[in-house]
Amino acid sequence: MDKTIQTPAEAVAAIPDGATVMIGGFGGSGAPIELIHALIDHGAKHLTVVNNNAGNGHVGLAALIEQGQVDRLICSFPRSADPSVFVERYKAGKIALEIVPQGTLAERIRAGGAGIPAFYTPTAFGTEVAEGKPIAEFDGRSYVQERWLKADVALIKGELGDAHGNMTYRMAARNFNPLMATAATTTIAQVSQIVPLGGIDPEHVITPGIFVTHVVEVANAAQEEELNRSEAVYP
Amino acid sequence: MDKTIQTPAEAVAAIPDGATVMIGGFGGSGAPIELIHALIDHGAKHLTVVNNNAGNGHVGLAALIEQGQVDRLICSFPRSADPSVFVERYKAGKIALEIVPQGTLAERIRAGGAGIPAFYTPTAFGTEVAEGKPIAEFDGRSYVQERWLKADVALIKGELGDAHGNMTYRMAARNFNPLMATAATTTIAQVSQIVPLGGIDPEHVITPGIFVTHVVEVANAAQEEELNRSEAVYP
Amino acid sequence: MIDITDIKLSNAQIAWRAAQDIEDGAYVNLGIGFPEMVARFQPEGKQAIFHTENGVLDFGKAPAPGDEDWDLINAGKKAITLKPGTSFFHHADSFAMVRGGHLDLAVLGAYQVAQNGDLANWSTGKGDIPAVGGAMDLVQSAKRIAVLTDHVTKKGDPKLVATCTMPLTGVGCVTRVYSSLAVIDIENGHFVLREKVTGLSMDDLQSLTGAPLHTDGDVFDLTCPEELA
Amino acid sequence: MIDITDIKLSNAQIAWRAAQDIEDGAYVNLGIGFPEMVARFQPEGKQAIFHTENGVLDFGKAPAPGDEDWDLINAGKKAITLKPGTSFFHHADSFAMVRGGHLDLAVLGAYQVAQNGDLANWSTGKGDIPAVGGAMDLVQSAKRIAVLTDHVTKKGDPKLVATCTMPLTGVGCVTRVYSSLAVIDIENGHFVLREKVTGLSMDDLQSLTGAPLHTDGDVFDLTCPEELA
Numbered sequence: 001m002d003k004t005i006q007t008p009a010e011a012v013a014a015i016p017d018g019a020t021v022m023i024g025g026f027g028g029s030g031a032p033i034e035l036i037h038a039l040i041d042h043g044a045k046h047l048t049v050v051n052n053n054a055g056n057g058h059v060g061l062a063a064l065i066e067q068g069q070v071d072r073l074i075c076s077f078p079r080s081a082d083p084s085v086f087v088e089r090y091k092a093g094k095i096a097l098e099i100v101p102q103g104t105l106a107e108r109i110r111a112g113g114a115g116i117p118a119f120y121t122p123t124a125f126g127t128e129v130a131e132g133k134p135i136a137e138f139d140g141r142s143y144v145q146e147r148w149l150k151a152d153v154a155l156i157k158g159e160l161g162d163a164h165g166n167m168t169y170r171m172a173a174r175n176f177n178p179l180m181a182t183a184a185t186t187t188i189a190q191v192s193q194i195v196p197l198g199g200i201d202p203e204h205v206i207t208p209g210i211f212v213t214h215v216v217e218v219a220n221a222a223q224e225e226e227l228n229r230s231e232a233v234y235p
Numbered sequence: 236m237d238k239t240i241q242t243p244a245e246a247v248a249a250i251p252d253g254a255t256v257m258i259g260g261f262g263g264s265g266a267p268i269e270l271i272h273a274l275i276d277h278g279a280k281h282l283t284v285v286n287n288n289a290g291n292g293h294v295g296l297a298a299l300i301e302q303g304q305v306d307r308l309i310c311s312f313p314r315s316a317d318p319s320v321f322v323e324r325y326k327a328g329k330i331a332l333e334i335v336p337q338g339t340l341a342e343r344i345r346a347g348g349a350g351i352p353a354f355y356t357p358t359a360f361g362t363e364v365a366e367g368k369p370i371a372e373f374d375g376r377s378y379v380q381e382r383w384l385k386a387d388v389a390l391i392k393g394e395l396g397d398a399h400g401n402m403t404y405r406m407a408a409r410n411f412n413p414l415m416a417t418a419a420t421t422t423i424a425q426v427s428q429i430v431p432l433g434g435i436d437p438e439h440v441i442t443p444g445i446f447v448t449h450v451v452e453v454a455n456a457a458q459e460e461e462l463n464r465s466e467a468v469y470p
Numbered sequence: 471m472i473d474i475t476d477i478k479l480s481n482a483q484i485a486w487r488a489a490q491d492i493e494d495g496a497y498v499n500l501g502i503g504f505p506e507m508v509a510r511f512q513p514e515g516k517q518a519i520f521h522t523e524n525g526v527l528d529f530g531k532a533p534a535p536g537d538e539d540w541d542l543i544n545a546g547k548k549a550i551t552l553k554p555g556t557s558f559f560h561h562a563d564s565f566a567m568v569r570g571g572h573l574d575l576a577v578l579g580a581y582q583v584a585q586n587g588d589l590a591n592w593s594t595g596k597g598d599i600p601a602v603g604g605a606m607d608l609v610q611s612a613k614r615i616a617v618l619t620d621h622v623t624k625k626g627d628p629k630l631v632a633t634c635t636m637p638l639t640g641v642g643c644v645t646r647v648y649s650s651l652a653v654i655d656i657e658n659g660h661f662v663l664r665e666k667v668t669g670l671s672m673d674d675l676q677s678l679t680g681a682p683l684h685t686d687g688d689v690f691d692l693t694c695p696e697e698l699a
Numbered sequence: 700m701i702d703i704t705d706i707k708l709s710n711a712q713i714a715w716r717a718a719q720d721i722e723d724g725a726y727v728n729l730g731i732g733f734p735e736m737v738a739r740f741q742p743e744g745k746q747a748i749f750h751t752e753n754g755v756l757d758f759g760k761a762p763a764p765g766d767e768d769w770d771l772i773n774a775g776k777k778a779i780t781l782k783p784g785t786s787f788f789h790h791a792d793s794f795a796m797v798r799g800g801h802l803d804l805a806v807l808g809a810y811q812v813a814q815n816g817d818l819a820n821w822s823t824g825k826g827d828i829p830a831v832g833g834a835m836d837l838v839q840s841a842k843r844i845a846v847l848t849d850h851v852t853k854k855g856d857p858k859l860v861a862t863c864t865m866p867l868t869g870v871g872c873v874t875r876v877y878s879s880l881a882v883i884d885i886e887n888g889h890f891v892l893r894e895k896v897t898g899l900s901m902d903d904l905q906s907l908t909g910a911p912l913h914t915d916g917d918v919f920d921l922t923c924p925e926e927l928a
Contacts (some may be wrong), residue, residue: 026753026754026772026774026776026790027772027776028769028776029753029769029770029771029772029776030770052790076830076831076832076833077830077831077832078828078829078830079828079830080776081776087828090828097828097829099829099830099831100831101831101832101833101834101835101836102752102790102794102831102832102833102836103752103790103793103794103797103798103833103835103836104835104836105790106789106790106791106793106794107791107794107798109791110791121798122798122839122840123798123835123836123839123840124835124839125839125869125870126817126867126869126870127835127866127867127868127869127870128866128867129831129835169787170770171755171768171770171771171787172751172753172754172755172770172771172772172787173770174754174787174788174789175753175754175789175790176789176790177789178789179789179790179791206789223769223770224769225769225776226769
C-alpha cells in the first residue's frame with residue numbers, strides 16, 4: 001500500500017463539479033494553498049466549501065471563490081484582513097453562506113468522522129443561529145441539536161506524512177485539519193515532507209493513516225499570510 | 236501554579252464516600268495501580284466506578300471491589316483472566332453493573348468532558364442494551380440516544396507529566412486515560428516521571444494541563460499483568 | 471443427522487478462507503479469540519492493516535514469549551508488537567474509526583446469525599454476566615462484517631437461523647459468513663450460498679441450516695489447505 | 700446628558716481592572732481585539748494560562764516584529780509565542796475545553812448586555828455579513844463570562860440595557876461587566892453595582908444605564924493606574 005501521489009494536480013484531478021470540499025486551516029495557518037490552487041487549475045465548479053473562514057486577499061480559498069467555483073460556503077467567520085472577494089460575491093447573491101459557531105463547526109465535522117449523526121450543544125441556544133433546530137432539555141438546561149457534517153473531499157495540510165497516510169502537523173496549523181481528515185470520503189493531504197514508514201514515532205502520530213487517502217509532498221509550501229503581504233494573486 | 240503532589244496517598248485523600256470515580260486503563264495497561272491502592276488505603280466507600288473492565292486477580296480495581304468499596308460499576312467487559320472477585324460480589328447482589336458498549340462508553344466519557352449532554356449512535360440499536368433509550372431516525376437510519384458520563388474524580392496513569400499537568404502516555408496504555416481526564420471534576424494523574432515545564436514538546440502533549448488537577452510521580456509503577464502473574468494480593 | 475466430522479473445516483481453515491478475501495491495504499478489526507487467527511493467513515502481497523479497539527493501528531504479530539510489553543496489547547489483552555507505520559490513539563478516536571465507517575472489515579464469532587444479517591454473539595441469555603466489549607460498535611459500523619463460525623452448535627443445531635433467539639449484538643449487520651461447511655453471503659434478507667465443502671450435498675447443507683439457502687450463479691467448492699485441517 | 704469624557708476609563712484601564720480579578724493558574728480565553736489587552740496587565744504572582752480557540756494553550760506574548768511564525772497565531776490571527784508548558788491540539792479538542800466548562804473565564808466585548816446576562820456582541824442586525832466565530836461557544840460554557848465595554852455607545856445610549864435589542868450571542872451568560880464607568884455583577888436578573896469611578900454620582904451612573912442598578916453591600920471606588928489613562 002502506498003498512498004503517496006506525485007503532484008497536487010494529480011491529487012485533486014478526480015474532484016467532480018458539485019462536490020462538498022472541506023478545506024483545512026484557520027485563516028492562513030494550516031491552509032493547503034497548493035492543493036487549493038491545484039483545484040483552481042482543475043476547475044471543478046459548483047462546490048460547497050467548508051472552512052473556518054472565507055478567504056483573505058486573492059490566493060487560496062479567496063482565489064477559489066474569486067474564480068466562481070464555490071456556490072456555497074459553510075464557515076464560522078467570513079472576515080479577514082481582506083475579505084473583499086467573498087464580500088463582493090456574497091452581496092451580489094452569487095454565493096450562499098451558512099454561519100456555524102466555531103466550536104459547533106468543529107464538533108459537527110468530528111461527528112461526521114466519528115459516525116455520530118447528531119448531538120446536543122449549549123452553543124447558540126436562544127440565538128437566531130439556532131432557529132429551526134430541535135431543542136431538548138437535559139438536567140434542566142436547554143440544548144440545541146446539531147447534525148454531523150461530512151464531505152466528499154477534504155484538502156488538508158500537514159507537516160510530516162508517510163506512505164500509509166500517518167501525519168503530524170505544525171503548531172497551530174493543526175486546527176481543523178485532523179478533523180476534516182476523518183469526515184471526508186476522500187482525504188487529500190499535502191505535507192512538507194514525506195518520510196519513510198516508521199519515520200514518525202507512533203506516539204506522535206496525530207492523524208492515523210486510516211483517515212487519509214492520498215499524500216502529496218509540497219516542500220516549502222506557501223504560507224497564505226506571506227502571500228498576502230506580498231499582494232500575491234492566483235492564478 | 237504547581238499541580239504536583241508528593242504521594243498517591245495525599246493525591247486521593249479528599250475522595251469522599253459515594254463519589255463517582257473513573258479509573259483509566261484497559262485491563263492492566265494504563266491502570267493507575269498505585270492510585271487505586273492508595274484509594275483502598277484511604278477507604279472511601281459506596282463508590283461508583285467507571286472502567287472498561289471489572290478487575291483481574293486481587294490487585295488494582297479487583298482489590299478495590301474486593302474491599303467492598305464499590306457499590307456500582309459501569310463498564311463494557313467485566314471479564315478477565317481472573318474476574319472471580321467481581322463475579323462473586325455480583326452474584327451475591329453486592330455490586331450493581333451497568334454494561335455499556337465499549338465505543339459508547341468512550342464516547343459518553345468524551346461527551347462528558349466536551350459539554351455534549353447527549354448524542355446519537357448506531358451502536359446497540361435493536362438490542363436489549365438500547366432498551367428504554369430514546370431512538371431517532373436520521374437520513375433513514377435508526378440511532379440510539381446516549382447521555383454524557385461525568386465523574387467526581389478520575390484516576391489516570393501517564394508516562395511524562397509536568398507541573399502544569401501536561402501529559403503523555405505510553406503506547407496502548409493511553410486508552411481511556413485522556414478521555415477520563417476531561418470528564419471529572421478532579422483529575423488525579425500518576426506519571427512515571429515528572430519533567431520540568433517545557434520538558435514535553437508542545438506537539439507531543441496528549442493531555443493538556445487544563446484537564447489535570449494533581450500530578451504525582453510514581454517511578455517504576457506496577458503493571459497489573461505482572462502483579463497477577465506473581466499472584467499478588469492487595470492489601 | 472449427517473455426520474460432518476470428516477468434512478468440516480478446522481478453525482484454522484475457516485480463518486484461512488476468510489483471509490483470502492481481504493484486499494491489500496484493507497483496514498481490519500479481528501475479534502478476540504478465533505477471529506484473531508485470520509492475521510496468520512494473509513496471502514502474499516496482500517497486507518491488511520489491523521486495528522484494535524484499545525487504540526493501536528497497523529501493529530505487528532505477537533512477540534516471542536518473554537518479550538511481551540504489557541502496555542502494548544490488543545483488545546484480547548494479548549501482547550502485540552510495533553511495526554513501521556504503527557500509531558497510538560485514545561479510545562474515543564479508536565471508536566471514531568469504528569463508528570465512522572473507516573474500517574473495511576470486522577471479523578467476529580457468532581452464537582447465531584439470522585438470514586437478515588442479525589447477529590447474536592455476546593450473551594447466551596441464560597443469566598451469565600453480560601459482557602459486550604466493542605462488538606456492538608463494530609457490527610453496526612464497519613463496511614463489511616464477516617462471521618467465522620462452526621456451521622452448527624456442538625449439539626448439532628443450526629447456528630445460521632431464520633431468526634435469532636439469543637440476545638442480539640446488532641441488527642442486519644452481517645454481510646458474509648465463513649462457516650465450517652460453507653461461505654454464505656447475506657443479501658436482501660437471504661442466505662446466498664457461494665461455496666460449500668466438497669462431499670456435502672446441497673440437501674445435506676440445507677438440512678444443517680436454519681433458513682433457506684439461496685443460490686445466485688455458481689456454487690463453488692470450498693477448498694482450504696489440507697495442512698491446516 | 701452627563702459629560703463623562705474626563706472621568707471614564709481608557710480601554711487600557713478597563714483591561715487592567717479586569718486583569719486584577721484573575722486568579723493565579725486560571726484558564727482564560729481573551730476575545731479578539733480589546734479583551735486581548737488584559738494579558739498585559741496580569742498582577743505580579745498571578746499567572747493566568749491563556750487558551751486560544753485555534754488550538755493553543757499556555758502561550759506567550761506577541762513576538763517582536765519580524766519574528767512572527769504564521770503557524771503560531773491566536774484566534775485573532777495575531778502571532779504569539781511558545782513558552783514552557785505550551786501545548787497544541789485540534790479544534791474539536793479546543794472546543795471540548797470550552798464547551799466542557801474547563802475555562803475559568805472568557806473575556807469578551809459587547810454591543811449590549813442585558814440585566815439578565817444576555818449578551819449581544821456578534822451582529823448589529825443591520826444587514827452586515829454575519830460572523831460569529833467562537834463567541835457563541837465561549838459565552839455558554841466558560842465558568843465566568845466577563846465583558847469589557849464602554850458604558851455607553853458613541854451616541855451616548857446605554858450598552859447595559861433592560862433587554863437586548865440586537866441579535867443575541869448567548870442567553871443569561873454574562874457574570875460581570877467591566878465598563879468605562881463601573882464594575883457591575885449580574886446576579887439573579889439584576890445589575891449589581893460593585894465599583895464606580897470617582898466623581899460620578901449614583902444618579903448619574905443610573906441615568907447612563909438602561910436598567911436599574913442594584914447594590915448589595917458597599918460600592919467601592921473604581922481606581923486604575925493613571926498612566927494607563
